[in-house]
Amino acid sequence: MYITILGAGPAGLYCGLLLKKANPSHHVRILERNPPDATYGWGVVFSDRTLAAFQEADFKSYKAITSRFVLWDAIDTYYRGELIHCSGHVFAGLARKVLLTTLQERCRELGVLLAFSTEVERLESLAPADLVIAADGVNSLARRTHEAAFVPRISPGTARYIWLGADKTLDAFTFIFKESEYGLFQVHSYPFSGDRSTFIVECAEDVWRRAGLEQASEQESIVFCERLFADELRGARLYSNNSKWINFSTLKCAHWHTGNLVLLGDAAHTAHFSIGSGTKLAMEDAIALANAIEQYPDLERALTEYELTRRPIVELLQGAAAESQGYFEHTQRFTTLPSAQFSFNLLTRSKRITYDDLRLRDPRYIEWVDRSFATCGSQTEQITFAPPPVFTSLALGGLSLSNRIVTQPSAERTWTAQAGAGLEIYGPLAVSADGRATPNQPGLYDADHSATLRAQVDSLHETSIKVCAVLNHAGRRGASRAPTASASLLDRPLVTGAWPLVSASALPYTPRSQTPSELTRDAMRAVIEQFTSAASVADARGFDMLLLHMAQGYLLASFLSPLTNQRTDDFGGSLANRMRFPLEVFAAVREVWPRQKPLGVALNCHDGVKGGLTLDDAVATAASLKALGCDLIQPMAGQTTPEASLPYGKAFLAPLAERIRTEVGMVTLVGGYITTTNEANTLLAGGRADLILMTPPSSRHATPQVKG
């Protein structure tokens, strides 16, 4: 087979040598625009798993590569003048130049033709070949030529970064977070040879502009960075290599091959550099492609196989890279965290590593995280042993919770204390008969109901569990039948005995629902009165904490969302107008609810429907609530309308809690299908939430059973 490879980067060279090795009768020719000794970039990083794949694919180049490797297992983080050390992460670094030289030598040894300084202007000008492999990088000529076939999508990132080298010996992957007069800068640095390190400097676009780097020359940029990181560089110099401040672009292609042309590595996909995977992915692509061609004589079948093998792996990594990129584009948001939480959040940013993973990798690091969490970062407080975050206490206003676990028995079920929890949430409780969602929903307006509640709260208070009530007015979701396990009749209107409904606007919840009437100003005052009265009852009945329900399409939430609020008065239109009534309710309840008892809000953070409420709206609403004395936010999403589509899964509400907590600086209670203490510890230790609403085993799949 005649094979032409465009680009003599790691992917092209490796694929060439593997193909030739598998079948020496192949004619493999690699065309490269640059001379053999030109290289851009400094070092490349591989994980131990990738190395194992290299060992299997070609032992000779594996040996040559590994003999030149710098190995390290630690990640150092400079943050607020502290150096945080975490080990147990095995990486290998290598100069890109050494990697290329090694692969070039191996190619020559196997008889692969290497044509350097050969510019390909047009694909049509290539000599005919049975297979053309485009390993020509992110600006691939081949991909651009056949855009219609590959359907590339390029999404540019928002941060600016510059790829530099430092003549500095490092013994760890090193992150540096540096506050400057212009804003936050961060460095990703790792060793690749005994005396050189890659040194990537990154910052937000506005910081980059403020620092005047937009106009700076390459040399001026270096001087700027050397001065900024003088403390950490300790006299080491920075070097450029045709380095520019750029945005990272993520590339995805709908197809990776067309006819006899196939994309490899960066030509097909890119993943943010912060998870160090570009070269790794490219070389793994090369292995998969060479394997497929060896296995299947039919070229179309082989290229399909290559694409099917690699695509899920690449997409998984691109997902993790996107999480990591998102973190580094908004790092400023996390600088409110104490150093242990900041560091833990950084290490778990791509959501692939958990608390338990880090405990295995570095028990001392986790001990420090635990201790710091338990003492709230206080250096003076002495404790002998620190529990994991989930079993630390939390002082919330005047309320002390024994741990971070929160449970919420379903309102329809019998109320029983969930042993092990620090807080039990009861509700939603209706503030009035007309505010009920279903006929049997308990409420705090009714003397009988609240008398039973008193007994139940008292029985919980015999344990260390504190009790929180959720107050709700169901609005247009009222007068519905209760949800059942089978034959779903969710949000189905009552056949008999329905009561009139109210909402922000006169829009029915489902086509079958009763059309509510628009809440009048007088009716608003009545609703406020219902909430304050229910709050007083809750206080008298011994509840320790209160949450007001402003989510899931209920009355207060119906004001917040533009989908359900179409009012033209002072309570509709702009976000400030839409939040006006919910804020009035909150302020009134805050007046009557005792100061020392926490008052929070279950807040809708996005509708899950195009054109609906967004997380940005929720951040603004949370900030306004905070100003009125709100102690806690429980982020929720969806159910504003029945069409909502959410990315359901484990801890699906956690990103909302993290944003509210770090950006607004509020205590967050997060739910959304969290079932393990490992997930809870990962969220808590990373400063993403303060309290975890755990899903009890009864709502999970069968626990292991012992058969008799």
Added chain:
Amino acid sequence: MRVSVGLPSTIPGCQGRVLLEWARRADAGPFSALAVLDRIVYDSYDPLIALAAVAGATTRIRLATNIIIAPIRNTTLLARSAASLQTISGGRLSLGVAIGARQEDYEATGAPFANRSRRFTEQLSELQSTWEDKRVGPSSAEFGPPRLLLGGSSDAVFGRVARYADGYMHGGGPPRAFARAADKARAAWLDLGRPGMPILWGQGYFALGGDDIIEEGHRYVRDYYSFTGPFAEKIAEGLLTTPQAIAQFLRGYADAGCGEVALFPTSAGPDQLTRLIDAVSGLASVESAAHAAEVGHPCT
């Protein structure tokens, strides 16, 4: 976990009497249900007609569509057929519905392909209403409406399951793929305040026997899924070809909390059922047929 077996109703050339004989033998075997697939433009039987015949030929075994393409059917007629089958079979039906993936099935029935997702959601609401109102279909209320389960894999599916249905039918794949989908279904279920847990079904293909049987199985799966393009090859690779593979597949699904797995044949040969009965009998992860036989036994 319970194990069901597929009816060879979508295996080209399968004769009517073979289906009924297959059903009788499955009824006497360890299986909890007989499941059918749905294709329009393919050599195959109408799923509800096939199950109606099966209902008459069997006494114990439950019946399931895994899945039936809803938007290409008139909702009222579908509700009526399903209610009829539910009543005739003595409450043995689980109706799995989904949007389907093949445009040709829409074209063949004259149903619009555009907006199929929105229409599907409306259909779900309408199915429940029709069954509840009893305006159409048999009035006998002895068995209640059939269980409604949804297939599909988009984000929107899991919210629909929690809002309109009793559970989720996974489309096949390794246990870890099922486990991820099951978590999504449970998260949505909990989020919408549904008591209990969604019923969860898994699915796999098997071919047990010599190389010729396995080759026939691969050929069938490749052909059946040829509309997915190259992905058909991946599905064919997942074919369960040994009792060991079946045991591990079922264990993986059981550990992920699956309530019921439907194993579909890729050949209509009578030995396939015999071999499958041998393969699943006595597995620790499989619930016995006697237990599974109780109609209305709560599924998990």
